[in-house]
Amino acid sequence: MKKxxxxxxxxxxxxxxxxxTANAFSDYEQNVSRDLINQLSSEYDIYxxxxxxxxxxxxxxxxxxIRKNEFRExxxxxxxxxxxxxxxxxxxxxxxxLFTGLLDxxxxxAEIAAVIAHEMGHGVEEHMEETFERxxxxxxxxxxxxxxxxxxxDSLANITQGLLDKGFSRKQEKExxxxxxxxxxRAGYSSQGIIDLMNVFKEQEAINFKLFELLQTHPQPETRxxxxxxxxxxxxxxxxxxxxxxxxxxxxxxxxxxxxKYFKMRHPDQxxxxxxxxxxxxxxxxxxxxxxxxxxxxEIQIKDMRNNDFMNTAEKLWRxxxxxxxxxDSYLNSSEVAINGLQGYQLMxxxxxxxxxxxxxxxxxxxxxxxxxxxxxxxxxxxxxxxxRAVIEMIINSITIK
Numbered sequence: 001m002k003k004x005x006x007x008x009x010x011x012x013x014x015x016x017x018x019x020x021t022a023n024a025f026s027d028y029e030q031n032v033s034r035d036l037i038n039q040l041s042s043e044y045d046i047y048x049x050x051x052x053x054x055x056x057x058x059x060x061x062x063x064x065x066i067r068k069n070e071f072r073e074x075x076x077x078x079x080x081x082x083x084x085x086x087x088x089x090x091x092x093x094x095x096x097x098l099f100t101g102l103l104d105x106x107x108x109x110a111e112i113a114a115v116i117a118h119e120m121g122h123g124v125e126e127h128m129e130e131t132f133e134r135x136x137x138x139x140x141x142x143x144x145x146x147x148x149x150x151x152x153x154d155s156l157a158n159i160t161q162g163l164l165d166k167g168f169s170r171k172q173e174k175e176x177x178x179x180x181x182x183x184x185x186r187a188g189y190s191s192q193g194i195i196d197l198m199n200v201f202k203e204q205e206a207i208n209f210k211l212f213e214l215l216q217t218h219p220q221p222e223t224r225x226x227x228x229x230x231x232x233x234x235x236x237x238x239x240x241x242x243x244x245x246x247x248x249x250x251x252x253x254x255x256x257x258x259x260x261k262y263f264k265m266r267h268p269d270q271x272x273x274x275x276x277x278x279x280x281x282x283x284x285x286x287x288x289x290x291x292x293x294x295x296x297x298x299e300i301q302i303k304d305m306r307n308n309d310f311m312n313t314a315e316k317l318w319r320x321x322x323x324x325x326x327x328x329d330s331y332l333n334s335s336e337v338a339i340n341g342l343q344g345y346q347l348m349x350x351x352x353x354x355x356x357x358x359x360x361x362x363x364x365x366x367x368x369x370x371x372x373x374x375x376x377x378x379x380x381x382x383x384x385x386x387x388x389r390a391v392i393e394m395i396i397n398s399i400t401i402k
Contacts, residue, residue, distance in 0.1 A: 024070040025093040029128050033092035037079075040089075040097065045082040055080075055098070058113050062120060065186040065338055071124050078116070086204060088115055090122035090168075105200050110193025114180055117187075118194075121179030127172045173218050178231050185346065188339045188397050191232055192390040198225045231333065232348075254398055260285055262302045263374070266398040268391060271298075284372070289395065291388060298378040298392055305371045314366040314373045318345035321362065325349045332359070340400055341368060351379065359385045361392070367401060374399075 025033075040046060049055045059078055066072040076094040084101040091097055096119040106112050122128070168176070181194050202221035218224070254266035258273050262285055267273065276286040276299075285302040305312040311320055318334070325331040325347065332348040344365035351360045363376040378392045 024068070024074050024123075026129065030093040032128070033095050036089075036091040037095060037097075040081060040091075046097070047080045047082070049078045049080060054109070055103075055112060055116070058109055059116055061189075062113060062117055062183055062187050065183060066120070066124060067336075068124055076116075076120055076123065086201075088119055090119040090127075092123075092128045094123055096120070105204065106197070108193060108196065110184065110189045111197050111200070112193075113184055113187065113189045114194035114197040117180035117183040118176045120183065121176035122168060122172065125172070125175050125179060127168050127176070130172065131168065167218070170219050174224075174227060177224055177228055181228055181231055182335050185335055186337050188337070190390050190393040190397070192393070194228060195225065195232075195386075198228065254394060258287075260287065262372070263399055263401050265395060265400070267395050271391070271395070289392075291391075298376060298395075300377075301375045303373045303375060305373055312371065314344050314364040317373065317375070318347060318364040321364075322347055337363065337365075339363075339365060339396055342366065342374065342399075342401065343368075344374075356381060358382070361389060363396065 037046070049059075055078055059076060063072060063075055071094075074094060076096055079095060079097045080103070081097050081099045083099050085099045086101045086105065087099045088102055089097040096116060098115065102115065103112070106115065167173075177194070181191060184193055185191050198221045202225070205221060254268055256267050256269060256273075258265050258267060267289060271289045271291050274288040274290055276288055282304045283301055284304050285300075287300050289298040289300070311317050322331065322334055330349045330351060332350060334345065334347045337344050337346050342365040344363060346364070347362045349360045349362070351358050358379050358381050360377065360379040362378075363374070365374040365376070366372075367374070376392075376396060378389065380388055
């Protein structure tokens with residue numbers, strides 16, 4: 001009788017989960033999350049990150065750019081697990097667990113942001129709820145017909161432990177990786193951060209047995225690199241091979257300072273500023289950033305859109321270019337971005353000039369208080385695109401409006 005009542009209560013909770021949208025985290029998920037944290041607390045010392053700490057600041061920045069309002073409003077909580085294990089967990093109800101062993105391997109804010117964004121992806125994509133439906137749903141059919149076996153009952157009772165042992169599905173892990181990749185860009189971090197993170201896992205895979213637990217519950221680093229690169233740079237000719245991925249690192253510091261009429265920014269020694277004359281009425285300022293590498297440069301334009309009747313916003317320009325690129329079969333990917341208070345969009349395309357295929361990345365950024373749009377276009381051959389894209393993103397993240 002007790003078992004029947006407990007199982008029926010699970011049915012009621014499951015129905016409640018399926019039809020409630022007011023709260024991002026269901027009551028059942030919150031209960032499971034508490035159980036998971038209690039289990040981990042029995043094995044490890046667990047701490048909350050302090051307000052104003054490096055990790056909390058990164059979390060706060062990422063949270064601002066969550067698109068689903070209910071998750072952005074409720075927020076996420078970061079916990080540190082004092083263990084040399086190389087791993088991280090999302091345990092539901094907005095709780096993210098980061099192991100000290102993993103944090104010790106991360107050097108840059110972008111790498112840390114990639115880990116946190118991945119775990120946030122499990123939450124925002126509602127993977128915990130999907131897991132409940134997949135593992136409990138099989139037993140609900142039996143409950144309806146009063147045919148619950150002992151094995152099914154044990155499965156329901158052990159779901160909490162199963163989440164720690166088995167983790168999320170490979171499909172869910174991929175969704176979390178791609179969500180993290182997009183969130184990094186929207187939040188103003190370099191997408192190189194998640195590439196570097198996967199390379200850290202790959203390096204540790206052969207030498208560190210403490211990575212074994214992570215590899216049991218996640219796809220192999222090589223596989224993750226492949227689909228992340230495909231998501232970032234497109235398929236076939238647009239794909240960047242792992243040999244071509246390089247970190248910007250300390251060899252490309254932003255030592256030089258540029259200050260124009262409308263904005264200021266920093267750039268490395270290898271990239272020179274060239275002021276361009278423009279005879280187009282609505283282009284207020286035009287500069288080129290030229291790198292030492294052949295055929296590798298970026299162009300920045302400030303456009304006054306007040307007299308445009310048609311495409312008079314950053315969003316309209318982006319949508320128009322996106323449609324044209326799709327019609328020409330040159331479209332690779334696009335997303336919303338936010339850089340130092342400027343809201344906007346980015347569009348990745350493949351272009352061909354003089355028989356040479358190149359990747360082109362364009363940012364469309366809107367000024368906050370006036371109808372000006374900043375267009376930033378970076379084009380380069382595939383072999384050097386990935387390395388210099390990271391530098392371009394560093395430069396863009398240094399831009400501030402005057």
